[in-house]
Amino acid sequence: MLAPDYLDHAPDALVALWQEVEDTILRDVARRIGKMDALTPTANWQLWRYQQTEAVRKDVVKLLARYTGKSEAEIRRLMKEAATAALEAEDEIYYHYGKEPTPFEESTPLQNLLNAGYRQTAGSFSNLTATTANTVSGAFEQALDRAWLQVSSGAFDYKTAVKRAVDGLADSMPYVTYPSGHRDTLEVAARRCVLTGVNQTCAKLQLERARQMGVRYVQTSCHAGARPSHAEWQGKIFALNGFYGV
Structure with missing residues (x-):
């Protein structure tokens, strides 16, 4: 099996990618909030709010598409590296007892299991990121509404309201919300998704290798x-x- 230290650091490169996504999203949304006109007639405000929300959604979709390609390549690399490490450790035991396991690259059953694990993990990952655009645009709308209400009610001046809205973004987006209602930041959800895929796939590979060796x-x-x-x-x-x- 894979050592805990290995698993602890295996997703680091992928997590770093999605931390970068979060930072890019937050900077863009903060910039848009900063461009709020002080106070405009309600109809103009609603139109501007709608236009900005749609622009945020489209920009986030483009950003996610770009990073998903990088992430899928990283997931494939990670899965293959983990599978190789897991099998090499146990193959040493088989060699010790005079058995000759088929090299991983030459074993069709093992390759099929690895590819199935990759597809499942990549699919789960896509499901996680698919909700992000709506989550981000929803948080953006809420931040705008809070700032507008604070200014229009006279509770805060324009600059203070905008600053409070921008400061509050890091606490509210982007999140992945599960059916249970539990929420995780995007990089935490990505980490859990990948670790689950790696663990399950390597376990299946090791069991198949054991069967091949007559265990x-x-x-x-x-x-x-x-x-x-x-x-x-x-x-x-x-x-x-x-x-x-x-």
């Missing part, structure tokens, strides 16, 4: 601090065919 039993790893539902499975021996017996 009948496996022992699960164990570590401190596991969740109760996971702890009960730690350090035990299981049969690959579903039946345990010695």
